[in-house]
Amino acid sequence: MAYISSASRPMSLGDHYLALLGGVLLGYAMMGKGFAYLGFPPIYMGEVALFAGIVVFLRTGCLIAALAKLPSPLLSVLMIWVLLRALPFVGVYGVDALRDSVLIMYGAFAFIVIALLLEDARRINTIVRYYGAFLKIYIPAIPFLFAFNHHLADSIPYVPGTTVRLIWIGPGEVAVHLAGAAVFALVRFRKVTLHWIVLLVAALATVSALSRGGMLAFAVPVTFAMLTLGKIREMAAVLLTGLVILAAAYTVEPTFTEYSEARSSEERSISTRQLIDNVVSIGGWAGEQTEGTKEWRLEWWSIIVNDTLYGPNFWTGRGFGLNLADADRFRTDHNVPALRSPHNVHMTLLARAGVPGVALWILFLASWLAMLMNALLTARRCRQPEWAGLFLFIGCYVMSMIINATFDVALEGPMQGIWFWCLIGFGIGSVMVYRAQALSVLPHHAVLFGSKAVPAKEAP
Template sequence: MTDFSDRSKPADLSDYYLLLLLGVLLGYAFLGKGFAYLGLPPIFIGEIAFFTGVVILLRTGCLIAALTTLPSLVLVAAMAWVVLRTLPFVGVYGFDALRDSVVIMYGGFAFIVIALLLEDARRINTIVRYYGAFVNIYIPVIPFLFGFNHHLADSIPHMPGTTVPLIWIGSGEVAVHLAGAAVFVLVGFRKATLLWIVFLAAALAMVSALTRGGMLAFVVPVTFAVLTLGKIRELAAILLTGLVILAAAYSLESIFTEHTEARSSEERSISARQLVENVASIGGRAGEQTEGTKEWRVAWWGIIVNDTLYGPNFWTGRGFGLNLADADGFRAEHDLPALRSPHNVHMTLLARAGVPGVVLWLLLLASWFGMLVNAVLTARRRGQTGWAGLFLFIGCYVMSIIINATFDVALEGPMQGVWFWCLIGFGIASVMVYRVQALSVLPNRAVLFGSKRVTAPAQEAP
């Protein structure tokens, strides 16, 4: 990958904002929902970062350039449609309508990130460098932090003025970041020590016992990365070792402990038996509670499909602001009042924005992944392993979030939503920068890019 770093360049407002944005992402990763409540209602840290970023976006002068790719144009169309399906309901549902719309409207973060990188392409290396530092800290810490959050939740102090614990980390969120860290290592951006791998495996076992969606959010993108990189032997060795450890743990639990069926997803135990039950439920039937949550989702999704594809809300959906759980009769007695969406971002958009909304959403994903896949193939053909690794890393990270969002409420909130849209923007901007540097057909030829000049080293020239 081209080295865009220039330590002599003085920092400006955009650089300081980038640090702020990275700090916000860091807070979401380590503290989860607790960090999301930092601020004064209804303006929280996510909204502060968003509106500040809009000012930075306009200041860069790169707004028009950020709209020159197909994924960007589709995103603009999707955001416009969501605005049309939100404004009529603000008077009825108030702030709830705006809150529900962020599932797409947080897409503004994508344009902010694109503008930052088009203004100065050297920030790509800055982001990769900071993410490497994040991985170094996150993997050793998260097993203990997540275990504390799960087992000692009642001991965690609340955010001032709220009933939300200071640390409230979703298992699916952890699984997504574990997948990102694993692919970051696989593509060669970091070397993994044995202890680092042990911490990652421990965290993965914990979240996989609590969430099937999170398990798939790790397994699918990491397996895809392994197959793409041709590291099948390493994958087979890891799988064999993991199966042996799981079998031993399952046997010991069966002998020395008595298994009690969880009454809800929140009460699932972090155990080998629960992990096996989750795996079994993906391909067949498992315990009553595990099967119950699966059937609950399928039933709710069926109602949404019938109401839109075969019902009166085909073109418009039911708009943003309506509590879908209440409207469809899927609010259980033990559910938190915050339950509003059907644990599937695609179904959320179908229900709220109708068929046009979900079509724009799917077109956005298809065009974005198509852009990344084409960039990966081009970089590999030219022998530019750094660029290919970067595109694969970003693509797998986004794939992980989408898988998690297919089985949980993820993009509807800032903890995963802000990460997702920043990665979408990071992917678009990185491909744009790569295409510009590829024009440098001579070694060390400078390429004018926005307001900065970048240099493609000889070994990277096509």
């Protein structure tokens, strides 16, 4: 891929902030919840990045321009609605009300990233380059780091002053980043080696055995990307190879290990039998524990639907700060004491922000995906494969996060939430730059990825 060199220009405040934000995202990916708790309560790494980003955002002067695409004003309205449903509860629940609201209020990161790209379009190349560097660290390290996190958790020290381990990575978080890495390679933004593929597959097998949502978060967007790119033969070959390896491992495994069904999701073993149990449970009935967690979610979601769609909280929801498990009397023995959300971002919004909140959320996501897919199709029609690859990569990454958040507590925290909103902003900003380039609004030096510019009369 051809990049525009930035060596000839000094780094601006925005460039320095982009490097800082990249470091924060790396920390969340490598250390998970442990990194999120670094700081001085209630100011943690996410808040530092947010406050610094707001300063940079205001200095860009791109406040009005950042609202030019439909998803941006929809996000603004959604953020205002969530703020209205959170502030009245600060006096009752304190910081918990603000903590719960970051599910949407972290959307400020989207506007920050949009403004950075509008201020200097060449930062798109910088972000792609940063992500390539991120994968050089992440893919070789994550299989071992996650195994250490899972098997030797007692050996990991705690963040000072907390009960949170310094490294605390969820399987869904890993699956999402593996999906992003796979699509990044599929669109040929990175050359891969056999060693790189083996490490990715090893990490994927591990997280798929521990998380059904994580397994889907990888499989669905990567399959979509391969179909979009016309790599049907490659996909069939990968599936066939995977099935052969899985069948062989399933046959040999009883010789070396004895499988026992887990009593909770945290106790699931990394084995082919657990992996198959997870696959079966998605479409039908599987083991008692696996099926139990599915039924537990469905029962809680049913309570939330009855309370909002058919109950007294249709318009307002229950607000932010309230512990939903306690409110719904749904705290069972296998739940951790701090459980606050029903393992589904859409249900969380429905419960806390009512039907208007979840409706705005769905409209926002639909408009964002439509905008990105439209840009992708335009780029393909104009024979600009690198732009098309960029839009496909961003879209699949976000799709992976939404799938994971549908089955787990993901976007409610900074580990995935900040990643998600940065990608949302990256998508909106990239589409705006692409459209401006096609209409010859940008100067020639701002043409990205080395693609040939389409004359304005040919641009849709």
